[in-house]
Amino acid sequence: MTSRLTTLVFGALTVVASAVCVRLGFWQLDRLTQRQAQNAIVSARGAQAVLSMGALSGQDTSATHWRRVRVEGVADYERELVHATRSQNGSPGVYLLTPVRPLDGSWGDTVLIVLRGYVYAPDGRTIDFATARERDTLRMEALLTSFPPPKPGMARMQSSPRAMRLLDRDTIATMMGRPVAPFILLALGDTIMQDITRPTRVPPPPVNEGPHLSYALQWFSFATVFLVGFAVFARTKRR
Structure with missing residues (x-):
């Protein structure tokens, strides 16, 4: 009876563990599907014509997210900030956040934040x-x-009055003393560092499927291991 009870308990735990692993595997597949849909949007919008700053004014930014934009404006270097504790190619540094006023005046008093690039900073x-x-x-x-x-x-x-730990729009607006546009403009250009004191452009997020498929296969493998392990255990007990 004790042996039978042990087998039943072990079997129940195996079923629960396997079910959890299968659920996690399908969750990773769902994330893969979401990633693929996002990649399709990014690729489609990246292929569209470059927008002017005036064309952005008054638009729903969710419809223009990942669009390329032509920036022409005056930089306010005196109010420049950094996004702290960043890295590029394994080196510590910061991202430069530069407030810019468009030359065409399309955004009025609103500040546009341009992420100009990465700068090396040991601390x-x-x-x-x-x-x-x-x-x-x-x-x-x-x-x-x-x-x-x-x-x-x-x-x-x-410890650093011009350093941001988190990119919070309301906090940045308070520091600027002016409204801030509901987006960040990632400057495009050469991502190879030439001078550690000068900004190097930050690469755009990669358009790939990430590790979700491999993670899903791992979870399904774990479920299979649990079931096969229990089958071997039960067979051994019967013998």
């Missing part, structure tokens, strides 16, 4: 802003990206 938050400047009038192509979802915690770093 991940401190750079020489003066050497990282480009021209006063910026002319470049950029990718329209969204602010990340809100996260708990302080957005600003206590």
